[in-house]
Amino acid sequence: MSLLSTGVSALNTSQTSLATVGHNISNVNTEGYSRQRVNQVTLPANFAGSQYIGSGVTVGSIERIYNEFLSVQVRTFTSQQAQHEAFAEVAGQISTVLGSSTSSLAGGLEAFFNAANAVANDPTSIAARQVLLSEGQSLANRFKTLDNQLTQIDSQLDGQLAVSITEINVITEGIAELNAAIINLSTGSGGQPNDLLDQRDELINRLSEYTSVSTLQDDLGAISIFVGSGQALVVGSTQTDLTTITDLSTDPSRLGVGYGPNAIEITAEISGGSLGGILQVRGEVIDSAKAELNALATNLIDNANTIHQQGVTLDGNIGGNLFGPIPPATTVAGAGTIFVAISDPRDVAAAFPARVTTNVNATGTGSIEISSIESSPPITLPLFGVGADIQFTFDATNNQYTVTDGVNNTIIAYDPAVDSGKTFSLTAPFVELTVKLSGVPADTDQYAIGNNTAVGDNRNALALGDLRSEKILGAGTQSLADAYDILIADVATRTNRADINQQTQQGLLEQTQARFDSISGVNLDEEAANLIRFQQAYQAASQIITVSNTVFNSLLQAL
Numbered sequence: 001m002s003l004l005s006t007g008v009s010a011l012n013t014s015q016t017s018l019a020t021v022g023h024n025i026s027n028v029n030t031e032g033y034s035r036q037r038v039n040q041v042t043l044p045a046n047f048a049g050s051q052y053i054g055s056g057v058t059v060g061s062i063e064r065i066y067n068e069f070l071s072v073q074v075r076t077f078t079s080q081q082a083q084h085e086a087f088a089e090v091a092g093q094i095s096t097v098l099g100s101s102t103s104s105l106a107g108g109l110e111a112f113f114n115a116a117n118a119v120a121n122d123p124t125s126i127a128a129r130q131v132l133l134s135e136g137q138s139l140a141n142r143f144k145t146l147d148n149q150l151t152q153i154d155s156q157l158d159g160q161l162a163v164s165i166t167e168i169n170v171i172t173e174g175i176a177e178l179n180a181a182i183i184n185l186s187t188g189s190g191g192q193p194n195d196l197l198d199q200r201d202e203l204i205n206r207l208s209e210y211t212s213v214s215t216l217q218d219d220l221g222a223i224s225i226f227v228g229s230g231q232a233l234v235v236g237s238t239q240t241d242l243t244t245i246t247d248l249s250t251d252p253s254r255l256g257v258g259y260g261p262n263a264i265e266i267t268a269e270i271s272g273g274s275l276g277g278i279l280q281v282r283g284e285v286i287d288s289a290k291a292e293l294n295a296l297a298t299n300l301i302d303n304a305n306t307i308h309q310q311g312v313t314l315d316g317n318i319g320g321n322l323f324g325p326i327p328p329a330t331t332v333a334g335a336g337t338i339f340v341a342i343s344d345p346r347d348v349a350a351a352f353p354a355r356v357t358t359n360v361n362a363t364g365t366g367s368i369e370i371s372s373i374e375s376s377p378p379i380t381l382p383l384f385g386v387g388a389d390i391q392f393t394f395d396a397t398n399n400q401y402t403v404t405d406g407v408n409n410t411i412i413a414y415d416p417a418v419d420s421g422k423t424f425s426l427t428a429p430f431v432e433l434t435v436k437l438s439g440v441p442a443d444t445d446q447y448a449i450g451n452n453t454a455v456g457d458n459r460n461a462l463a464l465g466d467l468r469s470e471k472i473l474g475a476g477t478q479s480l481a482d483a484y485d486i487l488i489a490d491v492a493t494r495t496n497r498a499d500i501n502q503q504t505q506q507g508l509l510e511q512t513q514a515r516f517d518s519i520s521g522v523n524l525d526e527e528a529a530n531l532i533r534f535q536q537a538y539q540a541a542s543q544i545i546t547v548s549n550t551v552f553n554s555l556l557q558a559l
Helices: 003-026 068-099 105-121 126-189 194-208 273-308 459-469 480-520 524-558
Strands: 036-042 046-048 051-053 057-064 214-217 223-227 231-235 242-245 256-259 354-358 367-375 390-395 400-404 409-413 422-428 431-438 446-451
Touching: 003 036, 003 057, 003 524, 057 194, 068 126, 068 194, 068 273, 068 480, 105 126, 105 459, 105 480, 126 194, 126 223, 126 231, 126 242, 126 273, 194 223, 273 459, 273 480, 354 367, 367 446, 409 422, 459 480
Parallel strands: none
Antiparallel strands: 036 057, 046 051, 214 223, 223 231, 242 256, 354 446, 367 431, 390 400, 390 446, 400 409, 422 431
């Protein structure tokens, strides 16, 4: 190898190094670009006489500075951050809807029960009765509004899901095409197409924003992409689409995620990324909120109707259903279907159908209170027949009441010392009464339960107003307002937790990205130093060629 060849090798290698440095500097702001480095290797020495004489330098490889471990961490934190961000955004919308003063159930429940108490204060007032019906319909409209807004948010998530799947398919198609190009160029030249590798990694990072992915690189340099429980989206240069499906077993009105040409459902197996966040918030927040609203509406319908059906209207009729629909109707009762079932304010059943009277000759302090009335078939008036009363006579010697309806006699044991305040069931023809016995009646004191004919009676309206504080939800631990407050608090807590998790993952992502960039990113100061170093090497190589030319000319002149 001549001195000229050695100089040319040094010149070419320095030129390649300068070009690589220039490429790094040019792409300092290119997203996903990894800096490249020329690895120089010594050319094989030539044996001359008894010595080995060096023959110069060449480019062994142009290496991409890349850390696989940090790259995987960046994808993981990107996916988790995107999931929490999507969850927090939607949960925040739901929290705002539930807590809005214009649509919140809290205000509607308060106004409805206040109207019921207003009827109790003036049971013959048509105006008060009309206000009760109006507030009842307003409450029903709030239920419907909340249900409709949750449905709209759910529908928007379907749209986002469809867009996400389209983007995923575009990205995976690009990865498959890059795999094919990388395999072709690597096989043909033996070198690595670094820029294509960067482009592929950038696509994988973009893919992780939509869903969690796992990767596997084969011997040819292609990367396979897997989602869910191992569904392959990319294998070599082959790509498989995700699809939207509507035949979900849980809710046919929703879109789900299908895999491959047969659209195999994998909705439950998708996690991470914005797509995972959408599916998570749909299951954990929207479904639970809808279920809770439906439970609230159903319990309001059942309990309000039970009370109203025990009352008497202004025209002396037994009350009907206050709210609808009533299962097993065609429409299932729930937040989206509730309505006020009566329109005439006279049909509000404010009065109680039975009354208790105490014999004027009674000298004790006993009392009887009707707690509830149940009837099968439904209550009809007169409740106990025309002119019929149920008589209670106390026997102080035996501590018992003798109860008679004129035909049948029943004995109720009652010891005033231990039984005061207890409730007892009493069955009359077609009617089951629950009565509370209190106080200390004197011997032979008499009480009677009979039909109520008082137009101004308000006991049923009071019972409807008392439903405000009745623990009818949560296994007897929550009122309607309590349950709604708990729903709002639960959604707010989930939103706050998602915000905190998103901020945490964002911090981890930024730290990991900074570590990755410190290795793979372009440092202009470092590249400027390399530029000077390789420029000097290039000039020195040029000097070698100049010396070689001088030596050759001197040799020719000597000849």
